[in-house]
Amino acid sequence: MAHIPSAYAGLEWGRAVTRVGRAWVGLVVVVLVGGCGSSGGDADEVRPTDAKDSSSPPPGRAGFVVRYEEPASADRDAASFLRARRPMEAAVEALGAFVDPGREIAVVGRSCGGEGSAYDPETRRIQVCYDDLADERALFERGGHRPADDEVVAVVAETVYHEAGHALVDVLRLPFDERAEEDAADRFAALLLLRQGVDGERQLRAAVEEYRLSAAEADRADRDAKDEHAPDLVRAADHLCRLYGAAPDRNPDLANTSLLPRERVAGCAAEWTRARDAWLKDLAPILRR
Template identity: 30%
Template sequence: MRVLVAALSVIGLLTAGCGNAPSPGESSSPAPSAAPAPTVDNAGDGGPEGSMTVSYEDATTPDAMAGRDLLQNNQVLEDMADDVNQTLALPYDVSLLGVQCDEANAFWDPTAKTVTICYEDAANSERIFTEAGDPDPAASAINAEWATFFHEVGHMAVTLYDLPVTGREEDVADQLAAYILLTPGDDGKADPESVQSVKDFARVFNASGNADVTDDDMADVHSLDKQRVYNLECWIYGSDPEANGDMVGDGQLPEDRADGCADEWAQLDKAWSTLLDPYFRS
C-alpha cells in the first residue's frame, strides 16, 4: 500500500496544470509545541532533512503481544514509514514506535518527535473484526491501522509544517487520513485497499459506539464516534459517488448528508492539496 505516493502523483499533475480512555483508533495527542516549525528544504540544496524510523518495543500482556505480532510479522510500521519517507520532506527525524500502552490508542508527541501505535489498538481492531465475522480479520485490522497512522500523520504535519487549521485538530487529522487514502491515482481511481482502510477505520468507531453519551463525551476534543463514522463515510462517498453509491441508505450514510458529500470532499481535497504541496518531495 503506497498511498502517499499516489497522492503525490496526482498533486503533481494538478499543480503542473493549474499553478476517559480514548475510543479504539482515537488519538490522545499532546498539545502541539509552541516552537516554530523548522524550515523544510524541498530542493535538495543542503537544508535540514529527516526520515521516519521504526522501532518495536517489548510486549508483556496477551493483548499487546497479539498486536505486536500482527504489526511486526506483517512489517506494517516499516511500510508506513517507507511511505512517508518516499513522499514527505521531513525537517528532522521522526520515530514511529510500536508500544505497549495498556489501552487501545495512538498518538503524535511533538516534544519527543514520535508517532506511537499502541499494540492494543491493533489487537482491539482485530477482535472487532473477528466478532463481526470478517473472513480475514487480521487484514481488516491492518487496514484500520493504516488509517489510524495517517490520522496521526495529520497531527504530525500540523506541527512539523506549522500548518493553519480552522477547526478542531482531531477533525482535521481525520480529514488528512481520508485525503491520503481516498486520493485517486493516475488512472483517476482510488486504490481499493486504501478505500477499504477508511471503511474499516469507520467500522472500528461504529463498534465503539457512544451509546450513552456523557457530558465528558460532548466536551471531548474528538467528535463523537458515530459522528466520525458518518464523516468518514461521507468523504468516501463524496470522493467517488458512482463507485460508492451502495453506502447511501440501508443504515449507513443518510441521503440528506450524502447530497452534500461531493462538495464536502472537494473542499477537503483542495485544502489538503494546498497545505501539503510545498512539503512533498520533489
C-alpha cells in the same frame, strides 16, 4: 487519536473512544481497519529494539521512520502480528512518497498500558500501541468479523495516517484548535488512504466499521467531556462522505444510507474536494515534487 500541542500540555489527551448509544442500520460495509493517547509505558517491560529492526528514509533525508519496542508479555502476539503484517512500514512508505517533513518523525510500536495511540510533539514520535490491536481485534470479532486480521491492519493504517496528520500540523504550525485539529487529522487520514485507490478505499471502509461498532457498543454516558474528537458516528459519516465523493462509481452502495442520507450525498464530491485541496494547500511547502 490525539495530539497535544505545547500550548495544551496540561490537558488530558488520551484516546477516548466516543460513545454513542445507538446502532447504525442500513449501511453495507465491505470490510477488509482507528486510537490516541500520550506516550509512556512501563519502563521495566519495554525497551528499544536494535536499529536493524527500523525502517528509515534514505541516508541524509529526514522523514517518517518505523521502530519497535519490546512488548510487555501480554502484548507479544499483537507485536508479532504488527511486525509480520507491516502496516506501519506500508504507511511510512506512503507518507515518505508524499511529504518531506524536514525532520525525523518516528512511528513506534510499543506497549502503552492502555494509554492509546498518539502523536507527541515533544518527542516527535507517533506511538502505535500493541494493546490497542488486541482491543480492535476483539471489537471486530464481537461484531462478527472472523478472522479480523485485515480489519486490524486497516485500523493501524488509518491510525498512523491520523497521527501523521497531527505531526504535520505540528511541523507546519497550522493554527487549529483541538477539535478542528482532530477533524483535520481525520481528513488527512482519508486523503492518504484515498490516494491508494481500491485498496485504500477498502481500508477506509474498515475504519468506518470500527467507528460504527464502537458506537454501537457504547453508552452516551461513557463519552468523556474532555474528548476533543467528534462522536464516532460523525467520524464514520464524514469518512463515508469523503469516500463516496472521491469515487462514487466504485461505491454506489454508500448513497442514501442511515449515515449518508440523500441530502448529504449530493454534496459529498464538493466536500471531498474541499478537504483534499485544503490539505494540499497547507502541505505545499513540504510536498514531494
